[in-house]
Amino acid sequence: MNSLLSRRALLARTGLGIAVLAAAPLRAAAGAQVVVIGGGIIGASIAYHLAMAGARVTVLEAEKPAAGATMNSFAWLNAGNKRPRPYHMLNLLGMMGWHRLQSELGATALPVQWGGCVDWASDEADARRAAASVLAQQGWGYPIRSIEADEVTRLLPGITPGPIAGATFSDAEGTVNPVIATQALLRAAAARGAKIEYPVKVTGFESGDGRVSRVLTDKGAIAADAVVIAGGMGCQPLAAMLGAKVPLESTPGILAHSVSRPIALGRLAYGPGANIKQTADGGFVTGENFGVSKAPPTREVGEALLAKAASYVPAIRGAKLDFVTLGHRVLPKDSFPIVGHLPGSANAYVAAMHSGMTMAPLIGQLAAIEVLGGPKADLLTTFRPERFA
Ligand SMILES: Cc1cc2nc3c(=O)[nH]c(=O)nc-3n(C[C@H](O)[C@H](O)[C@H](O)COP(=O)(O)OP(=O)(O)OC[C@H]3O[C@@H](n4cnc5c(N)ncnc54)[C@H](O)[C@@H]3O)c2cc1C
Numbered sequence: 389m390n391s392l393l394s395r396r397a398l399l400a401r402t403g404l405g406i407a408v409l410a411a412a413p414l415r416a417a418a419g420a421q422v423v424v425i426g427g428g429i430i431g432a433s434i435a436y437h438l439a440m441a442g443a444r445v446t447v448l449e450a451e452k453p454a455a456g457a458t459m460n461s462f463a464w465l466n467a468g469n470k471r472p473r474p475y476h477m478l479n480l481l482g483m484m485g486w487h488r489l490q491s492e493l494g495a496t497a498l499p500v501q502w503g504g505c506v507d508w509a510s511d512e513a514d515a516r517r518a519a520a521s522v523l524a525q526q527g528w529g530y531p532i533r534s535i536e537a538d539e540v541t542r543l544l545p546g547i548t549p550g551p552i553a554g555a556t557f558s559d560a561e562g563t564v565n566p567v568i569a570t571q572a573l574l575r576a577a578a579a580r581g582a583k584i585e586y587p588v589k590v591t592g593f594e595s596g597d598g599r600v601s602r603v604l605t606d607k608g609a610i611a612a613d614a615v616v617i618a619g620g621m622g623c624q625p626l627a628a629m630l631g632a633k634v635p636l637e638s639t640p641g642i643l644a645h646s647v648s649r650p651i652a653l654g655r656l657a658y659g660p661g662a663n664i665k666q667t668a669d670g671g672f673v674t675g676e677n678f679g680v681s682k683a684p685p686t687r688e689v690g691e692a693l694l695a696k697a698a699s700y701v702p703a704i705r706g707a708k709l710d711f712v713t714l715g716h717r718v719l720p721k722d723s724f725p726i727v728g729h730l731p732g733s734a735n736a737y738v739a740a741m742h743s744g745m746t747m748a749p750l751i752g753q754l755a756a757i758e759v760l761g762g763p764k765a766d767l768l769t770t771f772r773p774e775r776f777a
Pocket residue numbers: 425426427428429430431432448449450451452453454455456457458459460461462463464465466588589590591618619620621622623626640641642643715716717718739740741742743744745746747
């Protein structure tokens with residue numbers, strides 16, 4: 389499979405171009421059968437873009453769509469503090485990609501809550517670090533600015549932020565319901581002929597001459613011209629079956645979800661010790677600033693998280709805890725995405741990363757181009773699996 393992609397895909401070669409072009413320029417060779425392992429946001433986005441290109445796609449998911457890290461994600465779409473620049477760009481273009489996906493799928497099928505994020509610090513040293521970071525981000529063209537304390541309460545009316553040593557506002561950021569987004573992409577892929585199969589666990593591969601020919605599952609084997617491993621934490625053992633290293637670590641993250649309340653928070657709020665959002669259906673979601681959660685995900689822990697959030701957002705007071713989630717971040721060993729063909733396998737491709745909610749639209753688009761034999765994306769050069777070989 390030298391090129392499963394038509395010449396027209398060559399149009400979609402450079403960074404910004406890839407993010408803003410509709411997926412339509414891609415065209416797979418007739419009958420190309422691609423198996424995508426994993427029905428999280430990354431597998432769903434890759435499957436969608438492959439299906440848009442005309443590939444025959446089968447998604448194999450061990451549990452159910454979004455069952456892994458995706459379901460437990462805070463899903464803040466941002467590129468702010470992400471460094472170095474190539475990583476920042478993947479995230480920024482990922483954010484832009486959500487706009488593209490909304491225009492392709494429709495904002496009703498794929499709701500994204502735009503409105504930006506207000507971030508404030510009570511500690512002088514934290515505020516100085518944030519102000520320096522704002523300057524660096526502005527230098528990369530990121531839409532973020534330092535704001536005064538009165539603007540914090542103007543942007544987040546009714547909040548009680550406590551002492552403010554410094555604050556920032558990034559108006560291009562947003563958030564998405566990770567499960568709804570995953571389902572929307574899989575539905576759109578299915579509408580273009582993709583088969584979404586679950587529960588089906590991939591147990592191995594049949595390969596020869598450096599190519600996978602069949603994917604083995606607990607329900608039987610399936611022939612493949614190309615295989616995409618988008619199994620979250622499952623990427624490591626799956627790649628190992630093909631003799632490749634995809635080293636992942638995981639850290640736990642707990643989020644508390646409240647029952648629905650009248651809408652009070654029009655954008656993301658990131659205060660000391662609490663990141664807070666309110667979903668479109670009114671539920672508040674909060675965690676501890678993306679730290680590593682050491683406690684078990686009990687109701688007591690969830691109630692403490694909600695109480696902390698309520699100290700900033702009085703509308704949360706009295707909102708009952710609905711449920712608590714414990715998610716395991718898909719953390720590549722050096723913290724950066726691992727994306728590309730596996731060393732030693734001409735037709736097996738991997739995509740494993742943290743911040744996958746932000747990057748999913750771009751990763752889906754670039755991966756589809758590369759899986760179908762199109763040009764290698766410059767944007768992914770420093771994120772290849774070869775760095776661990
Ligand atoms: C607490 C928390 C907060 C986060 N907050 C943010 C945030 O604010 N912004 C952001 O951008 N990102 C955030 N992330 C990260 C983001 O959620 C992940 O990067 C993203 O969800 C990863 O998606 P994925 O599809 O790669 O993996 P997953 O969602 O884990 O999906 C992988 C799927 O593969 C399936 N699978 C595995 N092995 C097999 C097999 N052998 N056969 C078949 N199927 C298999 C699994 O069942 C699973 O459904 C957060 C993550 C966590 C845990």
